[in-house]
Amino acid sequence: MPRTLGWRPSRLIQVRRPIAAITRPTKPFFSPPASVSPFSLTKTYLTESIRAHQARKMAPQLDSYFQKVDSLSDHFIDRLRQAVAIPSISSEAARRPDVVRMGQWLADELTKLGATVELRPLGKQEGTDLDLPPVVLARYGNDKNKRTILVYGHYDVQPAEKSDGWDTEPFDLTVKEDGRMCGRGATDDKGPVLGWLNAIEAHKAAGVDFPVNLLMCFEGMEEYGSDGLEELVMAEGKKYFADADAVCISDNYWLGTERPCLTYGLRGCNYYSVEVSGPGADLHSGVFGGTAQEPMTDLVRILASLVDTDGKIQIKGIAEQVAPVTPEEDGLYDDIAFTMETLHESLGSKTTIFEDKKKTLMARWRFPSLSIHGVEGAFSNPGAKTVIPAKVIGKFSIRTVPDMEIEKTNQCVYDHVNEVFKKLGSKNTMKVYAQHCGKWWKASPNHWNFAAAAKATERVWGMKPDFTREGGSIPITLTFEEATGKNVLLLPMGSSTDGAHSINEKLDKKNYIEGIKLLGAYLHYVAEEPMNA
Numbered sequence: 001m002p003r004t005l006g007w008r009p010s011r012l013i014q015v016r017r018p019i020a021a022i023t024r025p026t027k028p029f030f031s032p033p034a035s036v037s038p039f040s041l042t043k044t045y046l047t048e049s050i051r052a053h054q055a056r057k058m059a060p061q062l063d064s065y066f067q068k069v070d071s072l073s074d075h076f077i078d079r080l081r082q083a084v085a086i087p088s089i090s091s092e093a094a095r096r097p098d099v100v101r102m103g104q105w106l107a108d109e110l111t112k113l114g115a116t117v118e119l120r121p122l123g124k125q126e127g128t129d130l131d132l133p134p135v136v137l138a139r140y141g142n143d144k145n146k147r148t149i150l151v152y153g154h155y156d157v158q159p160a161e162k163s164d165g166w167d168t169e170p171f172d173l174t175v176k177e178d179g180r181m182c183g184r185g186a187t188d189d190k191g192p193v194l195g196w197l198n199a200i201e202a203h204k205a206a207g208v209d210f211p212v213n214l215l216m217c218f219e220g221m222e223e224y225g226s227d228g229l230e231e232l233v234m235a236e237g238k239k240y241f242a243d244a245d246a247v248c249i250s251d252n253y254w255l256g257t258e259r260p261c262l263t264y265g266l267r268g269c270n271y272y273s274v275e276v277s278g279p280g281a282d283l284h285s286g287v288f289g290g291t292a293q294e295p296m297t298d299l300v301r302i303l304a305s306l307v308d309t310d311g312k313i314q315i316k317g318i319a320e321q322v323a324p325v326t327p328e329e330d331g332l333y334d335d336i337a338f339t340m341e342t343l344h345e346s347l348g349s350k351t352t353i354f355e356d357k358k359k360t361l362m363a364r365w366r367f368p369s370l371s372i373h374g375v376e377g378a379f380s381n382p383g384a385k386t387v388i389p390a391k392v393i394g395k396f397s398i399r400t401v402p403d404m405e406i407e408k409t410n411q412c413v414y415d416h417v418n419e420v421f422k423k424l425g426s427k428n429t430m431k432v433y434a435q436h437c438g439k440w441w442k443a444s445p446n447h448w449n450f451a452a453a454a455k456a457t458e459r460v461w462g463m464k465p466d467f468t469r470e471g472g473s474i475p476i477t478l479t480f481e482e483a484t485g486k487n488v489l490l491l492p493m494g495s496s497t498d499g500a501h502s503i504n505e506k507l508d509k510k511n512y513i514e515g516i517k518l519l520g521a522y523l524h525y526v527a528e529e530p531m532n533a
């Protein structure tokens with residue numbers, strides 16, 4: 001049976017916990033105006049004063065931290081080079097030892113930095129004899145007077161071969177003169193994961209107190225649907241992650257190339273296979289063409305029935321599940337820093353479905369899409385092989401949005417594919433099933449976690465961030481929210497032109513180095529945000 005990452009009701013509970021400066025002010029740092037009686041020093045008043053004090057204290061600390069990040073930048077790039085050199089492709093069985101090696105490398109780096117690290121085995125990959133790569137769980141700092149932030153990232157990557165069209169070797173980080181650092185995983189997600197490690201190192205080197213306790217959870221199967229992780233996160237919600245005050249994930253991208261963003265929504269992803277088989281073995285098309293019913297002929301017809309040229313899904317019952325656009329939402333899109341020109345740049349062409357920004361953003365964030373990814377078993381090499389493939393497996397996925405339901409969507413897909421195949425009247429055999437499904441996620445950005453990230457963004461990038469939703473999926477985000485009951489923030493490092501999952505994936509040096517500053521600054525602002533913001 002295909003596995004689905006199911007949905008559980010959200011348990012968002014705010015726990016107010018004192019921070020160091022509130023419980024142990026070392027000296028008076030605030031004198032109330034004469035008109036204020038000491039008896040009227042309310043909690044709010046006190047909190048404001050503490051914030052003002054901490055903001056003054058934080059400025060020089062952050063400056064020292066930023067300077068150290070700059071001076072260690074070559075070392076941080078070298079760390080990324082070492083990580084990229086390990087081809088940790090989770091979807092290829094033959095690369096599983098590399099994924100495991102990558103997890104071990106990460107654990108070793110964290111241990112060297114002084115973190116307490118555990119490698120948690122996840123058992124076997126469903127339906128196979130393959131061991132899943134371990135989850136790296138780590139803790140840096142255990143000070144009861146500090147807030148605790150739980151961060152998540154993944155150390156596995158998408159497949160990559162130079163012959164796919166890369167300009168450079170995908171697993172050899174190449175730093176170009178214009179600052180592009182090309183290599184598989186540079187932006188998705190090795191650069192951001194190392195961002196947390198680098199933030200720890202720069203604090204230590206600068207002699208700046210680390211402002212929070214950091215809990216880390218790094219997995220090695222994200223690009224394959226986070227196999228095995230949901231159970232672990234649910235089980236550890238009130239154990240390993242028990243003292244987390246909020247969650248931060250850096251595994252998505254800015255909407256463009258100029259303005260940073262904070263992200264509060266993700267689409268879900270239901271990934272399907274359609275298998276068509278007939279002949280006992282691959283056949284000579286000269287001998288059997290016109291004689292045998294061909295699986296590939298059936299499959300292309302099924303795939304062609306799913307979606308039209310303008311991306312409109314042709315499956316009954318999908319559009320009906322999508323939440324209507326509210327007047328409030330309708331007004332959100334105009335102010336977002338996004339242009340069709342930037343989109344054309346990241347797309348590498350002008351072949352967009354829509355000509356205007358709002359429709360394009362809505363199509364990416366709040367409407368479902370269906371993509372056809374490939375066909376297993378079909379001839380795909382250069383040349384002209386005259387073969388009739390005996391068995392072909394088409395792969396497609398639907399990016400899901402509020403209020404779509406996983407099971408209902410699966411049923412609509414199965415009914416549609418079965419009906420189309422029946423109408424073909426083919427003697428071949430067809431099977432359709434979901435490989436993995438992850439639910440969409442949408443949170444409220446009205447929380448101190450987002451407020452801290454917005455302040456850090458202004459401090460590092462000198463501008464306010466956009467509040468965005470993401471077209472991609474990070475299946476475990478919702479699980480973290482449910483398991484911890486805490487707010488989850490997505491804080492991206494890379495930009496829209498990074499080419500994640502594509503050829504020539506890159507992370508700009510500027511985004512990496514400023515991104516390390518951003519992650520560190522975010523932790524400082526987290527430490528000073530009042531809990532009820």
Ligand SMILES: C[C@H](N)C(=O)N[C@@H](Cc1c[nH]cn1)C(=O)O
Binds near residue numbers: 475
């Ligand atoms: C946004 C994130 N960096 C990412 O690339 N996620 C993948 C995860 C995935 C793979 N199968 C289903 N979800 C994505 O959005 O494709």
Ligand SMILES: [Zn+2]
Binds near residue numbers: 154189
């Ligand atoms: Zn990712």
Ligand SMILES: [Zn+2]
Binds near residue numbers: 158188223500501
């Ligand atoms: Zn990815």
